[in-house]
Amino acid sequence: xxxxxxxxxxxxxxxxxxxxxxxxxxxxxxxxxxxxxxxxxxxxxxxxxxxxxxxxxxxxxxxxxxxxxxxxxxxxxxxxxxxxxxxxxxxxxxxxxxxxxxxxxxxxxxxxxxxxxxxxxxxxxxxxxxxxxxxxxxxxxxxxxxxxxxxxxxxxxxxxxxxxxxxxxxxxxxxxxxxxxxxxxxxxxxxxxxxxxxxxxxxxxxxxxxxxxxxxxxxxxxxxxxxxxxxxxxxxxxxxxxxxxxxxxxxxxxxxxxxxxxxxxxxxxxxxxxxxxxxxxxxxxxxxxxxxxxxxxxxxxxxxxxxxxxxxxxxxxxxxxxxxxxxxxxxxxxxxxxxxxxxxxxxxxxxxxxxxxxxxxxxxxxxxxxxxxxxxxxxxxxxxxxxxxxxxxxxxxxxxxxxxxxxxxxxxxxxxxxxxx
Amino acid sequence: xxxxxxxxxxxxxxxxxxxxxxxxxxxxxxxxxxxxxxxxxxxxxxxxxxxxxxxxxxxxxxxxxxxxxxxxxxxxxxxxxxxxxxxxxxxxxxxxxxxxxxxxxxxx
Numbered sequence: 442x443x444x445x446x447x448x449x450x451x452x453x454x455x456x457x458x459x460x461x462x463x464x465x466x467x468x469x470x471x472x473x474x475x476x477x478x479x480x481x482x483x484x485x486x487x488x489x490x491x492x493x494x495x496x497x498x499x500x501x502x503x504x505x506x507x508x509x510x511x512x513x514x515x516x517x518x519x520x521x522x523x524x525x526x527x528x529x530x531x532x533x534x535x536x537x538x539x540x541x542x543x544x545x546x547x548x549x550x551x552x553x554x555x556x557x558x559x560x561x562x563x564x565x566x567x568x569x570x571x572x573x574x575x576x577x578x579x580x581x582x583x584x585x586x587x588x589x590x591x592x593x594x595x596x597x598x599x600x601x602x603x604x605x606x607x608x609x610x611x612x613x614x615x616x617x618x619x620x621x622x623x624x625x626x627x628x629x630x631x632x633x634x635x636x637x638x639x640x641x642x643x644x645x646x647x648x649x650x651x652x653x654x655x656x657x658x659x660x661x662x663x664x665x666x667x668x669x670x671x672x673x674x675x676x677x678x679x680x681x682x683x684x685x686x687x688x689x690x691x692x693x694x695x696x697x698x699x700x701x702x703x704x705x706x707x708x709x710x711x712x713x714x715x716x717x718x719x720x721x722x723x724x725x726x727x728x729x730x731x732x733x734x735x736x737x738x739x740x741x742x743x744x745x746x747x748x749x750x751x752x753x754x755x756x757x758x759x760x761x762x763x764x765x766x767x768x769x770x771x772x773x774x775x776x777x778x779x780x781x782x783x784x785x786x787x788x789x790x791x792x793x794x795x796x797x798x799x800x801x802x803x804x805x806x807x808x809x810x811x812x813x814x815x816x817x818x819x820x821x822x823x824x825x826x827x828x829x830x831x832x833x834x835x836x837x838x839x840x841x842x843x844x845x846x847x848x849x850x851x852x853x854x855x856x857x858x859x860x861x862x
Numbered sequence: 863x864x865x866x867x868x869x870x871x872x873x874x875x876x877x878x879x880x881x882x883x884x885x886x887x888x889x890x891x892x893x894x895x896x897x898x899x900x901x902x903x904x905x906x907x908x909x910x911x912x913x914x915x916x917x918x919x920x921x922x923x924x925x926x927x928x929x930x931x932x933x934x935x936x937x938x939x940x941x942x943x944x945x946x947x948x949x950x951x952x953x954x955x956x957x958x959x960x961x962x963x964x965x966x967x968x969x970x
Contacts, residue, residue: 682922692919696898697947744878744895747924747947753877754891787918843918844910856917859895 442637445549464629465636470643473669474502476826477661479648479684480677481505482514483624484804484811486631486642487819488676488826490548493638495820496827501640502670504663506647510628513678513811516749516781518702518726518738520715521813522559522619524586526578527849530790532834535584537817538618544816550630552622553731559619560589560598561717562766564608568720572614579616587615598714602768608720610766621715621728624812631819651688657800658688672826674802676818679747679782681805690797694787694843695806696858698741699780701751703759705773707733718766724862725762735770737763741859742780751780783808789861790849793822794831794839802826803840808861878945881955883963884937896930899942899958924948930958 443449443462453460476492478485481503492498503509521541523534544552563569569588576586590612595603603610632642643665650662660669675684685693712729719725727737739759742752756778764771786792786806791814796803804822807814821835831839837847843856854860878890898920904912921927924947931941940958945951957963 680924682920683924686921692915692921694918694920696920696922697924744890745897745922745927745929745947746950748950752890754889844914857897858920 442633464633465642468641468643470502470646470665470668475500476672476674477668477670478503478674478676481509481642481644482512483628483631483815484818485676486628486635487815488674488822489640490631490635491819491823492827493635493640496823498827499639502668503640503642504646504648505644508644509632509642510625513781514624514628516702516779517624517812518736519621519624519812520726521622522616523584524579524616525851526575527851529834529837530849530851531579531582531584533817534814537814540816540820541622548630548634550626550633552626552630554622556618556620557714559616559715560613562610562613564611564720569611576614585616585618587617589613589615598716600769601766606765619715648684658798672800674804674822674826676804678784678805678807678811681784688798688801694840695784696745697747697782698785698859699746699748699751700741700783700809701755701778701780702738703778704776705735706776709733718762723762725759740862743859747782749780749782751778785858785861787843787856787858788848788850789852789854790838792838792840793825793835878950880931880943880952882933882936882941883955883957884939885933888936892933892935893931894934896932899928899930926953
């Protein structure tokens with residue numbers, strides 16, 4: 442792999458760009474590995490990278506049924522933030538944000554991380570109090586958070602609907618260090634960096650069976666043959682339950698729901714922040730990509746589904762929410778919309794944990810929030826696989842928390858997966 | 863015809879239509895999704911494990927599953943729908959409560 446640096450850019454400028462090597466290899470699967478990660482999304486690739494980098498394990502395969510980053514890594518709205526409140530969650534997401542801050546240097550790949558601030562609007566004194574409490578808790582834990590009054594909000598984002606909104610905008614809570622990143626760059630950056638440590642990234646390799654021996658998993662049956670692994674990690678958001686059942690482990694506290702995202706035609710610089718609007722049943726988040734398109738999303742499609750296609754009532758809901766706060770985008774054309782299949786967990790929080798099978802490890806249940814979490818997810822999942830003990834930040838992110846009554850329900854929505862938005 | 867194309871053509875991409883036994887065929891936007899209809903709640907004095915499984919753990923079927931829908935903006939009846947979670951095709955719709963049809967007919 443040729444490093445990206447000023448000298449190489451200069452040198453290849455002189456030799457007609459012929460000195461670059463491919464970003465990652467396309468290896469044939471070997472017959473056995475020390476660790477197999479199932480799922481070549483951001484979480485799987487990050488896990489492989491940190492296993493190699495932090496724990497010196499190099500004989501690793503990442504199996505991907507399609508192409509890397511073709512699942513939810515390529516189907517999200519790329520928002521990165523750490524405004525969480527529950528113990529464990531806020532440290533975990535704060536660490537993730539810190540990893541994002543240095544990710545481009547760490548991976549030697551520009552992930553285009555842009556700390557443009559995450560602005561959550563509020564529309565009533567009650568909402569202001571709730572947000573103030575949440576952001577104060579964050580500040581006490583060392584995460585940045587601000588409360589903007591209407592004057593400051595108007596100065597920063599002058600073109601929101603301050604005149605005749607059904608729910609008048611009263612201000613916003615802001616996390617200035619939050620922002621967004623380029624999803625493909627993060628995938629490619631992790632893939633390239635993991636590959637440079639010798640990790641085999643095997644695409645078009647679907648797991649179709651799990652072979653067990655003496656209680657452990659001996660090998661995975663895949664569309665590219667049988668592959669043995671000493672340790673196996675599942676990181677396949679959306680299809681976790683299916684894989685879990687292939688391993689004959691029964692049910693999980695997860696339902697698969699689909700979430701849509703939308704992209705408009707490109708316009709000139711218009712929106713400098715990530716803006717979030719949620720009131721009266723509406724849920725809406727928007728930012729502008731570096732290409733100029735507005736990228737936005739809303740709620741789930743409200744019924745369980747494995748289809749990676751969205752429905753029209755939600756398109757209407759999201760468009761209405763957009764018009765409620767940004768009526769100036771009403772004439773923009775929508776270029777694309779798509780849906781990804783989420784693991785919606787029973788309390789809205791993820792799982793990084795050991796399983797009833799001693800050499801199987803689970804990374805699942807990311808709900809809406811998988812993208813921002815991926816660096817820390819890889820970091821702590823790798824730590825769990827290498828050291829066998831969960832780090833204290835993720836010590837309660839296991840499957841037994843429901844029976845123990847220690848649910849990590851940020852929203853307080855109860856055991857209904859579709860409510861954990 | 864290839865399998866993917868056949869499945870795509872069968873898909874309900876935009877709007878699921880549910881044939882309510884009381885109101886006839888309506889768009890799914892008139893309904894709210896309840897959840898898994900196969901859950902059997904255990905006795906009140908059942909073990910903690912049984913209750914945990916009933917409340918928190920799901921089979922999360924990829925394919926046809928029984929689920930509940932509430933005709934919220936219609937007759938307000940709860941329905942049991944057999945629907946594919948992959949193509950959204952609906953096989954059957956019936957009232958959730960087995961006795962309710964009888965009661966409704968008695969009161970006609």
